[in-house]
Amino acid sequence: MSQLSVRHLLGIKDITEADMQLIFETADHFKEVLNRPIKKVPSLRDITIANVFFEDSTRTRLSFELAEKRLSADVINFSASGSSVKKGETLLDTVNNILAMKVDMIVMRHSSVGAPHFLSRHIKANIVNAGDGTHEHPTQALLDSFSIREKLGEVAGKKIAIIGDILHSRVALSNIFALQKLGAEVMVCGPSTLIPRYIGELGVRVEHNVRKALEWCDVANVLRIQLERQQGKLFPSLREYTQYFGIDKKMLDSLNKEIVLMHPGPINRGVELSSDAADSAHSIILDQVENGVAVRMAVLYLLASSRE
Amino acid sequence: MDVLFKNVKFFAPNSPFHLQSQSLHIQNGKIVTIGKGTSPAETEVDAEGLWVSAGWFDMHAEITDPGFEHKEDSVSVANAAAAGGFTEMLCFANTEPLLQTKNALQSLTQQTKNLPVTFHAVGGATMNGEGKDLTEILDMQAHGAIAFSDGNIGIQQAEVVLKALQYLQISDGLLINRAEHLKLNDRGQMHEGLVSTRLGLKGMPALAEELHLTRDLELLAFNGGKLHVPFISSAKSVEKIREAKAKGMQVTCGVATYQLAFTDEQIIPFDTNYKVNPPLRSAADRKALIEGLLDGTIDVLVSGHKPEDVENKKLEFDHAAFGMINLETAFSVARTFARELPLEVILEKIITNPRKILNLPQPEIKENSDANLTFFKPDGTWVYAENKVRSKSKNSPFIGMELTGKVFGTVHKGQFTRNEA
Numbered sequence: 007m008s009q010l011s012v013r014h015l016l017g018i019k020d021i022t023e024a025d026m027q028l029i030f031e032t033a034d035h036f037k038e039v040l041n042r043p044i045k046k047v048p049s050l051r052d053i054t055i056a057n058v059f060f061e062d063s064t065r066t067r068l069s070f071e072l073a074e075k076r077l078s079a080d081v082i083n084f085s086a087s088g089s090s091v092k093k094g095e096t097l098l099d100t101v102n103n104i105l106a107m108k109v110d111m112i113v114m115r116h117s118s119v120g121a122p123h124f125l126s127r128h129i130k131a132n133i134v135n136a137g138d139g140t141h142e143h144p145t146q147a148l149l150d151s152f153s154i155r156e157k158l159g160e161v162a163g164k165k166i167a168i169i170g171d172i173l174h175s176r177v178a179l180s181n182i183f184a185l186q187k188l189g190a191e192v193m194v195c196g197p198s199t200l201i202p203r204y205i206g207e208l209g210v211r212v213e214h215n216v217r218k219a220l221e222w223c224d225v226a227n228v229l230r231i232q233l234e235r236q237q238g239k240l241f242p243s244l245r246e247y248t249q250y251f252g253i254d255k256k257m258l259d260s261l262n263k264e265i266v267l268m269h270p271g272p273i274n275r276g277v278e279l280s281s282d283a284a285d286s287a288h289s290i291i292l293d294q295v296e297n298g299v300a301v302r303m304a305v306l307y308l309l310a311s312s313r314e
Numbered sequence: 315m316d317v318l319f320k321n322v323k324f325f326a327p328n329s330p331f332h333l334q335s336q337s338l339h340i341q342n343g344k345i346v347t348i349g350k351g352t353s354p355a356e357t358e359v360d361a362e363g364l365w366v367s368a369g370w371f372d373m374h375a376e377i378t379d380p381g382f383e384h385k386e387d388s389v390s391v392a393n394a395a396a397a398g399g400f401t402e403m404l405c406f407a408n409t410e411p412l413l414q415t416k417n418a419l420q421s422l423t424q425q426t427k428n429l430p431v432t433f434h435a436v437g438g439a440t441m442n443g444e445g446k447d448l449t450e451i452l453d454m455q456a457h458g459a460i461a462f463s464d465g466n467i468g469i470q471q472a473e474v475v476l477k478a479l480q481y482l483q484i485s486d487g488l489l490i491n492r493a494e495h496l497k498l499n500d501r502g503q504m505h506e507g508l509v510s511t512r513l514g515l516k517g518m519p520a521l522a523e524e525l526h527l528t529r530d531l532e533l534l535a536f537n538g539g540k541l542h543v544p545f546i547s548s549a550k551s552v553e554k555i556r557e558a559k560a561k562g563m564q565v566t567c568g569v570a571t572y573q574l575a576f577t578d579e580q581i582i583p584f585d586t587n588y589k590v591n592p593p594l595r596s597a598a599d600r601k602a603l604i605e606g607l608l609d610g611t612i613d614v615l616v617s618g619h620k621p622e623d624v625e626n627k628k629l630e631f632d633h634a635a636f637g638m639i640n641l642e643t644a645f646s647v648a649r650t651f652a653r654e655l656p657l658e659v660i661l662e663k664i665i666t667n668p669r670k671i672l673n674l675p676q677p678e679i680k681e682n683s684d685a686n687l688t689f690f691k692p693d694g695t696w697v698y699a700e701n702k703v704r705s706k707s708k709n710s711p712f713i714g715m716e717l718t719g720k721v722f723g724t725v726h727k728g729q730f731t732r733n734e735a
Binding site for chain 2: 019097098116118119120121123124138139140141142176179202203204205207208
């Protein structure tokens with residue numbers, strides 16, 4: 007198999023395990039390219055990609071832009087704050103305007119769940135979902151699994167704990183779908199008010215004690231506390247959160263085992279992770295960032311090669 | 315008008331002609347002869363498999379005129395209702411200005427008097443729909459309001475519901491109150507469950523309905539009075555109503571026919587036509603609703619018709635408005651998707667029960683009475699084509715679908731409204 011089963015990358019839900027393996031193998035190759043003196047390949051020379059970000063992003067947008075440039079695509083960037091773009095007419099109009107300039111692919115981040123799915127029904131360009139509300143962030147999950155695979159050899163059979171704000175997290179949801187498809191065991195851990203009520207029905211374990219979660223897992227993927235996404239106070243204070251759900255190096259060392267620490271960034275240092283933990287030998291946080299470029303190159307390359 | 319229906323099968327449980335095929339001659343809005351001879355008429359209808367019943371009654375459609383005529387006006391809603399077989403319907407205070415004064419009632423009567431459908435006004439229960447102070451209920455009642463409700467918004471405060479129930483007892487009036495705890499549904503987009511979790515969409519827990527319903531039932535038990543819950547959607551709500559009825563409380567309720575057609579799985583492709591409130595729930599809830607209809611816990615089937623223009627629907631899911639149009643398809647949707655319901659059960663819920671709840675006369679099919687009739691083919695199939703939609707808004711997931719159960723036309727207020735063949 008050398009082609010993806012989909013035309014768009016809307017979510018991990020919509021792709022197969024074989025798609026993921028193909029993306030990983032392609033990303034292996036691109037990662038090797040990224041370590042050459044000349045880091046650029048001509049694969050997407052005739053492709054124009056628009057990065058359309060209706061929500062703030064620094065690292066995801068940079069990572070995509072770098073991936074696109076490494077593949078020699080022509081790149082345009084569009085950013086609008088979520089508040090100034092309220093209506094889908096505007097979303098559709100905005101994107102159609104960009105497409106009228108003969109754009110082939112759209113990388114989009116939007117605050118609304120399903121926005122890229124909505125778009126995919128109305129436009130022809132290939133779409134990569136760079137995060138839709140509290141739904142999915144598929145490239146993040148791909149790079150997370152890719153990083154686990156790189157560090158531990160494989161994902162299948164590994165125990166992964168996702169720790170933090172699960173309720174507002176598209177990273178958690180995409181990670182759950184990806185890890186389960188790849189054969190890993192998944193646990194979510196956090197205050198009960200930050201865990202969706204029915205998450206257990208997805209086949210994940212639920213834990214509220216961070217130490218127990220760390221004792222159980224091979225990999226801890228710690229999520230950012232998304233203060234900006236909270237509607238109403240879901241936990242009493244950051245102080246209490248850090249006290250009961252924060253992770254520091256002392257705690258990691260006391261486990262007396264190998265544990266891999268991940269974080270999708272940006273880290274609230276001193277809240278969910280202490281600095282000494284984030285910078286410890288357990289952490290592969292910067293590998294995740296590096297792998298992000300290779301994985302996104304793989305996704306863009308494979309989607310582009312599915313074009314007629 | 316002068317129409318002769320030949321060989322039409324009667325659905326009229328109180329008539330000697332019940333379930334018989336007879337001829338029916340209507341002149342100038344009156345039934346002149348049944349079954350005898352065949353005096354020639356201006357128009358003759360002899361359609362295979364045609365049934366007649368008393369005119370159908372929809373207890374919950376949203377009429378957006380005045381105020382939102384771009385979504386639907388009184389003419390388009392009447393045409394849609396007649397096409398769906400309805401000859402009478404309730405009109406709620408979802409208008410702008412609100413239906414909460416004598417003047418507004420009079421203007422509604424004036425505006426709709428020549429339309430083929432009778433609009434019964436439901437006056438606003440609280441001033442400006444704010445859920446605080448009562449409207450002039452007795453004055454509105456004297457000028458034609460047959461029930462009182464804040465329409466789409468359930469009254470949130472317990473003391474206001476209590477006051478409304480209490481005040482309405484003066485005149486044996488009916489309070490129609492939606493069961494929805496707004497804060498528990500805050501920003502919710504769909505039924506809370508496994509599907510909403512998978513989609514990352516904020517859920518609307520069944521609890522939001524059940525909690526409000528339980529409270530209203532407690533208030534009713536405490537105070538007495540008459541309460542109608544316009545639509546319920548969860549298994550537990552059915553159970554609560556069943557228990558209340560067993561205790562002899564004067565509570566009735568309805569369900570929208572589309573609620574019987576789908577579950578929350580329908581939301582997966584983010585099609586906003588399935589975004590409704592109360593939301594499409596689980597398969598177990600759907601099954602409980604069917605059981606509730608069969609055992610009489612649920613009294614009426616309604617269209618739940620809620621027109622929304624394309625600007626409010628062709629959007630990202632969380633920005634799209636709730637609601638679907640269903641006046642033209644209400645009966646067919648029940649026939650097509652709720653095969654468990656016998657025809658007579660469906661008809662009871664759209665003919666006799668609404669009028670019982672509202673204390674209105676039951677139209678009779680007998681000689682010398684005014685014709686208030688619906689003609690239909692219970693097993694006829696048809697496709698709800700977009701270019702035939704009478705409603706001004708097109709927010710229906712049924713467009714393009716083949717449906718079973720076809721309305722042929724209505725005779726009411728001296729008008730024969732006939733659907734195209």
